[in-house]
Amino acid sequence: MIKGLFVKKKKYATIPTGKVKQDVPEGIMSKCPECKHIMVTKELRKNLLVCQGCQYHYPMSSQERIAALIDEGTFTEYDADMISGNPLEFPDYVEKLEGDRKKTKINEAVVTGAGQIDGRDVTLAVMDSRFRMGSMGSVVGEKITRAIEHAIDKETPFIIFTASGGARMQEGVLSLMQMAKTSVALNRLSDKGLLFISIMTHPTTGGVSASFASVGDYNFAEPKALIGFAGRRIIEQTIRQELPDDFQTAEFLLKHGQLDRVIHRSEMKKTLSTLVKIHTEGRV
Amino acid sequence: MAAELEFERPIHELEKKIAELKSFMDEKDIDLTDEIKRLEEKLSNLENSTYSEMKPWDRVQIARHAERPTTLDYINYLFTDFIELHGDRLFGDDEAIVGGVAFYKELPITIIGHQRGKDTKENLRRNFGMPHPEGYRKALRLMKQAEKFNRPIFCFIDTKGAYPGKAAEERGQSEAIARNLVEMAGLTVPVICVVIGEGGSGGALALGVGNYVHMLENSTYSVISPEGAAAILWKDASMAKKAAESMKITAPDLKELGIIDEIIEEVKGGAHKDAKHQAELIDQVLEDSLHSLLSMSKEELINQRYEKYKKIGQFGFVNDSIVVK
Numbered sequence: 001m002i003k004g005l006f007v008k009k010k011k012y013a014t015i016p017t018g019k020v021k022q023d024v025p026e027g028i029m030s031k032c033p034e035c036k037h038i039m040v041t042k043e044l045r046k047n048l049l050v051c052q053g054c055q056y057h058y059p060m061s062s063q064e065r066i067a068a069l070i071d072e073g074t075f076t077e078y079d080a081d082m083i084s085g086n087p088l089e090f091p092d093y094v095e096k097l098e099g100d101r102k103k104t105k106i107n108e109a110v111v112t113g114a115g116q117i118d119g120r121d122v123t124l125a126v127m128d129s130r131f132r133m134g135s136m137g138s139v140v141g142e143k144i145t146r147a148i149e150h151a152i153d154k155e156t157p158f159i160i161f162t163a164s165g166g167a168r169m170q171e172g173v174l175s176l177m178q179m180a181k182t183s184v185a186l187n188r189l190s191d192k193g194l195l196f197i198s199i200m201t202h203p204t205t206g207g208v209s210a211s212f213a214s215v216g217d218y219n220f221a222e223p224k225a226l227i228g229f230a231g232r233r234i235i236e237q238t239i240r241q242e243l244p245d246d247f248q249t250a251e252f253l254l255k256h257g258q259l260d261r262v263i264h265r266s267e268m269k270k271t272l273s274t275l276v277k278i279h280t281e282g283r284v
Numbered sequence: 285m286a287a288e289l290e291f292e293r294p295i296h297e298l299e300k301k302i303a304e305l306k307s308f309m310d311e312k313d314i315d316l317t318d319e320i321k322r323l324e325e326k327l328s329n330l331e332n333s334t335y336s337e338m339k340p341w342d343r344v345q346i347a348r349h350a351e352r353p354t355t356l357d358y359i360n361y362l363f364t365d366f367i368e369l370h371g372d373r374l375f376g377d378d379e380a381i382v383g384g385v386a387f388y389k390e391l392p393i394t395i396i397g398h399q400r401g402k403d404t405k406e407n408l409r410r411n412f413g414m415p416h417p418e419g420y421r422k423a424l425r426l427m428k429q430a431e432k433f434n435r436p437i438f439c440f441i442d443t444k445g446a447y448p449g450k451a452a453e454e455r456g457q458s459e460a461i462a463r464n465l466v467e468m469a470g471l472t473v474p475v476i477c478v479v480i481g482e483g484g485s486g487g488a489l490a491l492g493v494g495n496y497v498h499m500l501e502n503s504t505y506s507v508i509s510p511e512g513a514a515a516i517l518w519k520d521a522s523m524a525k526k527a528a529e530s531m532k533i534t535a536p537d538l539k540e541l542g543i544i545d546e547i548i549e550e551v552k553g554g555a556h557k558d559a560k561h562q563a564e565l566i567d568q569v570l571e572d573s574l575h576s577l578l579s580m581s582k583e584e585l586i587n588q589r590y591e592k593y594k595k596i597g598q599f600g601f602v603n604d605s606i607v608v609k
Contacts, residue, residue, distance in 0.1 A: 081601045081602040081603075081604075082599055082600075082601055083599065083600055083601060083602055084598075084599060084600075085598040085599060085600055087541065087598040088530065088531065088532055090530070107602060138596075138597030138598050138599045139597075139599045141597055142597050142599055145594065167485075167507045167508075169507065169508065169513060169516060169517065171598075172506065172507055172531045172532050172533070173505055173506055173507050173531075173532065173533065173537075173538060173541065173543060174541060174543070174596065174597055174598065175507050176485060176486070176489060176505075176506070176507040177489075177543055177593065177596040177597070178596075178597065179462075179465055179486065179489060180465055180469075180489060180492070180493050180593045180596075181593045181594060181596055181597065183462070183465035183466045183468075183469050183493065183593075184469040184493070184589060184590045184593045184594065185590075185594075186466050186469075187466045187467070187469035187470040187586075188469075188590065190466070190470075191470060206486075207485075207486060207507070209458040209462075210446075210457070210458040210461040210462050210486045211461075211462045211465055212462070213458070213462070214456075214458045214459040214462040214463075215459070215462045215463060215466050227458075228453050228457075228458065229446060229448075229452070229453060229457040229458045229461070229486070230446070230448030230449075230452070230453065230457070231448075234448045235448045235449060235450060235453070238447075238448050238449060239449050239450055241450075243450060247450070247453070248453060256454050256455070256456070257456070258456050258458075258459060
């Protein structure tokens with residue numbers, strides 16, 4: 001009991017904002033980048049990549065996220081083979097995309113598809129921060145828009161997990177316009193009375209934060225996720241004062257009325273499942 | 285006196301020379317008419333070549349010109365009976381965005397636009413045209429009001445971007461911008477947007493989801509300022525000129541990318557040389573756009589906006605060549 005209290009104290013001693021996170025090492029043991037707690041990697045995965053010591057939420061790949069949420073064997077991916085062009089002819093952009101494709105085994109920064117949560121149909125989009133920092137270019141915008149259109153056609157709820165540094169610089173103003181493109185689709189979804197749930201994970205910033213991520217019927221976030229529009233450094237330079245440590249964390253947004261809930265990963269599937277149930281059962 | 289822009293220097297030097305010759309001729313009573321005529325021809329050629337081959341960075345300079353006409357200037361020329369309306373009903377009034385009701389040729393309309401200041405004092409009051417969340421929320425309130433009374437909406441875009449401040453984040457900068465995008469998509473009245481100066485990122489787009497989006501010839505529209513892009517790409521903000529070239533931010537670039545509908549011609553040398561004439565040039569395009577939208581039903585207006593944005597982007601498929609849409 002007393003020991004438990006001490007561990008709990010430690011939980012609040014560190015704040016993850018702004019630090020560079022490492023991927024979970026592939027070794028047998030994994031060391032938490034926050035509290036240095038060492039876990040057997042297999043155990044860590046079983047715990048949905050959450051540190052048992054400090055509850056730090058490790059970044060999740062899109063594949064891991066889908067596995068943790070969608071009923072086994074029910075997921076069908078959409079547009080898996082869609083890839084970016086190089087509209088601004090940016091040097092090195094094609095090579096960088098190619099490198100990320102090899103590294104992540106996915107073709108772009110979002111995976112979309114249809115599946116079931118506890119037997120109920122949903123349309124899902126999961127952003128993947130390992131691919132170009134989850135940044136949104138033409139492909140991310142198009143895949144999300146198409147997924148929303150699928151949700152409209154099949155009259156399912158639309159659920160998105162965001163993880164993004166914002167607009168993709170290398171696609172310039174085309175990236176900016178993806179904010180508008182996904183928004184016109186979301187407006188149509190809303191117009192049909194369909195459910196849209198947004199779950200912001202670390203990090204959700206810039207143009208993604210200022211478009212679909214923030215306009216869910218329900219806006220949720222994972223604990224301590226960095227969420228905001230402008231970068232911390234830019235704000236500090238502009239207003240010439242230091243920002244509080246918890247600035248732009250999920251908890252900060254909750255306090256300022258920007259989120260419905262902060263949801264621990266272990267509660268995620270249950271919460272989403274219940275909400276989907278509330279929206280699909282007993283409708284007249 | 286307009287601030288001198290770097291690329292215009294040869295023109296100004298020649299103008300000075302002609303003026304000198306003229307006063308010399310008057311003073312000394314020597315006939316230099318031929319020489320002056322020759323130089324004036326040269327000046328005219330130089331102006332034509334300079335202004336017809338403007339580089340992206342030259343356009344950035346014009347778009348940011350301290351004397352470039354603002355939203356309120358154009359309102360003055362284009363509309364009658366303008367009544368400005370204030371406040372978002374939630375927090376405050378953001379003077380970086382102005383809005384109100386007016387007549388456009390006997391038709392009641394709503395007009396909303398970013399507003400820069402004309403001098404330092406006004407710029408402080410208007411936060412250099414960089415809005416806070418309450419600015420976008422005021423804009424949305426006025427759009428919803430326009431929708432209720434079936435008035436077309438004109439949006440003038442002219443901002444460096446959303447204000448990167450602590451309070452702006454606390455009050456939900458992201459949500460305010462995002463909400464406008466989604467709500468503008470569903471407006472049942474015609475929405476016509478014109479980029480009149482700088483179209484900076486999300487702060488610009490929050491007034492920019494329209495049935496038509498036009499740009500003045502020397503305005504810019506970008507995901508990030510050239511300075512910001514240079515800082516990220518080359519860790520050096522002084523490379524802004526290079527970034528302006530590669531980021532494709534000018535009106536001709538956006539037209540080519542299929543993002544905007546029309547480029548509105550500017551007065552030679554930029555809108556600041558003759559705001560009244562510039563307003564006339566804008567007027568022609570506004571009238572045509574509005575005319576084509578007024579015959580559309582509510583549903584058609586929403587669908588037209590949907591199709592317009594749906595087709596923006598370039599992508600391809602594995603084992604396939606890139607499709608340019």
